[in-house]
Amino acid sequence: MNFPSKLVENAINELAKLPGIGRKTATRLALHLLKQAPDTVELFGNTLVKMRNEVKYCKKCENISDHDICNICNNPNRDQTLICVVESPRDVLAIENTGHFTGVYHVLGGVISPVEGIGPETLTIKGLVDRVYLDKVKELVMALSPTIEGDTTIYYISKKLKTADVTVTTISRGVSFGSDLEYTDDLTLARSIVNRQPYENYMSNK
Amino acid sequence: MNFPSKLVENAINELAKLPGIGRKTATRLALHLLKQAPDTVELFGNTLVKMRNEVKYCKKCENISDHDICNICNNPNRDQTLICVVESPRDVLAIENTGHFTGVYHVLGGVISPVEGIGPETLTIKGLVDRVYLDKVKELVMALSPTIEGDTTIYYISKKLKTADVTVTTISRGVSFGSDLEYTDDLTLARSIVNRQPYENYMSNK
Numbered sequence: 430m431n432f433p434s435k436l437v438e439n440a441i442n443e444l445a446k447l448p449g450i451g452r453k454t455a456t457r458l459a460l461h462l463l464k465q466a467p468d469t470v471e472l473f474g475n476t477l478v479k480m481r482n483e484v485k486y487c488k489k490c491e492n493i494s495d496h497d498i499c500n501i502c503n504n505p506n507r508d509q510t511l512i513c514v515v516e517s518p519r520d521v522l523a524i525e526n527t528g529h530f531t532g533v534y535h536v537l538g539g540v541i542s543p544v545e546g547i548g549p550e551t552l553t554i555k556g557l558v559d560r561v562y563l564d565k566v567k568e569l570v571m572a573l574s575p576t577i578e579g580d581t582t583i584y585y586i587s588k589k590l591k592t593a594d595v596t597v598t599t600i601s602r603g604v605s606f607g608s609d610l611e612y613t614d615d616l617t618l619a620r621s622i623v624n625r626q627p628y629e630n631y632m633s634n635k
Numbered sequence: 636m637n638f639p640s641k642l643v644e645n646a647i648n649e650l651a652k653l654p655g656i657g658r659k660t661a662t663r664l665a666l667h668l669l670k671q672a673p674d675t676v677e678l679f680g681n682t683l684v685k686m687r688n689e690v691k692y693c694k695k696c697e698n699i700s701d702h703d704i705c706n707i708c709n710n711p712n713r714d715q716t717l718i719c720v721v722e723s724p725r726d727v728l729a730i731e732n733t734g735h736f737t738g739v740y741h742v743l744g745g746v747i748s749p750v751e752g753i754g755p756e757t758l759t760i761k762g763l764v765d766r767v768y769l770d771k772v773k774e775l776v777m778a779l780s781p782t783i784e785g786d787t788t789i790y791y792i793s794k795k796l797k798t799a800d801v802t803v804t805t806i807s808r809g810v811s812f813g814s815d816l817e818y819t820d821d822l823t824l825a826r827s828i829v830n831r832q833p834y835e836n837y838m839s840n841k
Binding site: 432433434435436437439440443444446447448449454456457458459460461462463465467470471472473474475476477478479480481482483484485487492493494495499500501517518519521522 | 638639640641642643645646649650652653654655660662663664665666667668669671673676677678679680681682683684685686687688689690691693698699700701705706707723724725727728
């Protein structure tokens with residue numbers, strides 16, 4: 430596309446760098462911003478820059494936070510000996526929204542992936558291991574992607590914690606509520622039969 | 636959603652104001668920006684603000700431009716007596732990409748819509764009328780949305796040009812190339828039969 434203005438073209442190029450935003454959507458967004466008041470666009474840009482420059486990460490769980498220690502880690506009602514290990518702050522949000530987890534979190538920042546050059550040292554695994562020993566953590570719930578990288582990460586962490594008195598569990602995999610057995614993939618269906626649950630558990634979780 | 640950081644929440648709120656971006660996508664975009672280098676995010680924000688503050692509009696056709704008169708209006712090879720009237724700069728892009736229009740454009744900035752409070756005076760209709768008289772324009776090609784608002788706008792403009800020696804035409808409506816007759820709406824199909832074309836035209840356009 431041959432855009433008549435370099436300024437607009439630059440803006441479209443920047444917007445098109447966002448994940449899931451193609452050039453057509455980027456053009457639509459740029460023309461939308463052009464129609465807004467200059468103050469509105471200034472606020473928009475500044476809010477994003479401010480977020481990036483001033484955001485902090487909780488020193489315990491590495492989740493995004495406005496304070497040195499986040500509200501979840503600071504909450505005396507949360508069980509500090511039960512840690513749910515996740516990849517990103519988004520996963521914390523998702524699990525918090527269920528309202529069914531009473532422990533605290535640890536955000537790894539990804540999973541071990543040699544292909545993408547992500548080794549254990551780029552993740553927050555060392556901090557997690559230190560926490561387990563320091564806080565006498567009883568259980569680590571691994572809530573990572575069900576991929577080779579996720580499995581590798583679980584294996585690596587459990588190895589590091591061999592001498593610690595901690596139980597490593599993973600979230601259960603199975604058929605989602607509302608999904609058809611017919612359309613569930615074989616692996617999930619197989620696991621859901623092998624790891625079948627007593628009916629009482631099913632009722633108490635509903 | 637109860638986001639652990641006010642900074643991130645503000646950024647998500649700003650991103651969610653963009654058209655077609657819901658809160659889930661906004662969260663994904665905000666967390667993506669958080670992972671980028673501070674310089675990258677600064678460039679992103681500043682490019683958008685700069686675009687809004689410094690963009691110019693062509694004094695003739697009202698299209699986005701880096702100069703007072705845009706490249707299309709300034710091009711001596713373009714027929715200044717043939718004007719294609721469109722709603723937005725995006726439409727100019729779309730028609731330019733076809734490479735089949737040799738005239739110039741006029742960007743209205745929308746269509747007359749009393750419901751949305753858009754009257755003729757908020758659009759660039761006056762400038763268009765002045766151009767028609769000044770440049771002795773021979774033909775106005777109306778390329779507006781096929782809606783009541785679009786039709787009203789065409790009617791309004793043609794009324795304003797009653798005393799001018801100009802032909803008002805509209806782009807042709809018909810069955811798109813590649814679309815099935817079966818799935819074409821009745822109105823389009825009916826028009827395509829009423830306004831059928833000599834076979835020679837069809838061949839020369841291909």
